[in-house]
Amino acid sequence: MLRMANASSAVQLLQGFGVRKENRMKRRDFLRIFLLGGLFSLFGKKARAEKKPEKPLKEAMFWKRLD
C-alpha cells in the first residue's frame, strides 16, 4: 500500500512539473544514461590521475648502504 501511495504521489509530482505520462523516461533509457554517466566519470578520474604529477619520495634520514 505504501509503495502504491509513493508511486502515485511521484506521478502527481511529475504532473505538477508539467511532465506528461507519455514523456516520462522509460527504465531502459534511465539505465542507459546512468551507465554512460558512470563510464564517463570513471574515464575522467583516470585521466585526472594520469595528469597529476607524482611527488618525488623523501629520502630517509637514518639509514646506510650495505653493498
Place this chain on the structure above:
Amino acid sequence: MAKRVQCELCPNGCVLELGQHSKCRARMNKDGTLYSLVYGKPCAVHVDPIEKKPFFHFLPGTTAFSIATAGCVLSCKFCQNWQISQAKPEDTDTYDLPPEKVVSNAIAYKCRSVTYTYTEPTVFYEYMYDTAVIAKKQGIRNTMHSCGYINEKPLRTLSKFMDAADIDLKGFTEDFYSRICSGSLRPVLNSLVILKEEGVWLEITNLVIPTLNDDLNNVREMSRWIVKNLGADVPIHFSRFFPHYKLTNLPPTPIETLEGARKTAMDAGLKFVYIGNILHEGENTFCPKCKKVLIERMGYFVKQNYVANGKCKFCSSAVAGVWS
C-alpha cells in the same frame, strides 16, 4: 650489484633488498636508497583536546593539531588503531598535507601544539621532524605519543624540537613485549631515559590488559623503575583495555584492576597516577602536598584548573609540568 640498505631508525634495523619494504611498511629501498613512503601524506588529521593524547600536565585545556600516517614499528595484538597502524600506506586514504600546511592549519585552528600520534610517529620521522622544526619557529609546541621504539641518534636529534612525549610502556617484561608486541622492552626504557635527559616533558601510558600485564608485582616493579630512573614527578596513565584487533577474546579491564594498579604505583612513590579510558575520580590531578583536587577532569575535558603559574593555588607548592 645487490644495493641492500639498512634502516637505522628503530631497533628493528630492517635490512632491505631492492624494492623491499620495511617492517613498518612506511619505508622502501628504491634503487639502493631508502625512502619514506608517507612524507606529507597523513591518513588521520584531527583537532583533539591535549588530554586525549593523554597529556595531563602539558598545557591542560588546550587543543592539539593531531596527525598520523599509516604504519607501525611494532604489531601489538591489542592495537586500538590497527586499521591504520597495521595498514600499508597505499591502502589508506591520505591527505596532501606538507609540513608547512600542518603548521598553518594548527595556527588556523587555534591549536597550541602539533601532536604526532594515533599510529607510531617514528615511522613518519622525516615528516614529523620537518614539521616540528617549522612549528617551533612559529611558536607552536610539538608533542608525540609514541611507543618509544626508536634508536638513540634519531631520538636525540628529534628531542631538540619536541616539547613533550607520552610514551607507551606497554608492559614490564621482555616476554610481554616479544609475545604480544613483536618488540622488546629494553629499547623503550632507553628511550624514556634519553627523553628525560634531553629535557622533554614526559608522561607514560600503560594499557592494562586482563591476564597479560595486570600483575601488580609487575606494576610495582615498573613504578619503582620510573621513580628511580625518571623521577617521581612523571605522570603515569593506567588506561582501560577494550577488546580490539587480535585480542577480542579478553574482557575490558575491570575497574578494580585499574584502581589496584593506581594504588600500587602511588605506594611505590609516583606522585601523579591516573586512570584513563573511563570516567573516574582517578582522572583528576591532586596536589601531592595538600591533597586537594588541582585539576578536575571529565573525560578529555578540564572542568576546573587550580594550577596557577605552575603552583597549587591552595598551598603554593610547585606542580611538575608545562603550564604555559
